[in-house]
Amino acid sequence: LFTVTCDNASANTAMLEDLEYQLEHFLGKKMHVRCFTHTVNLAAKGVLQPFE
Numbered sequence: 001l002f003t004v005t006c007d008n009a010s011a012n013t014a015m016l017e018d019l020e021y022q023l024e025h026f027l028g029k030k031m032h033v034r035c036f037t038h039t040v041n042l043a044a045k046g047v048l049q050p051f052e
Helices: 010-022 036-051
Strands: 004-006 032-034
């Protein structure tokens, strides 16, 4: 397992901590790649919100 790509939900952080405990060479947060399209979507919603 090289990386984990997921959205920004807090449950994913808990899952990564559990994987780090169970897998000897898994580096947890260092191997967490957040979903770029999810991040862009959140940013776009934040920018467009004042115009609604």
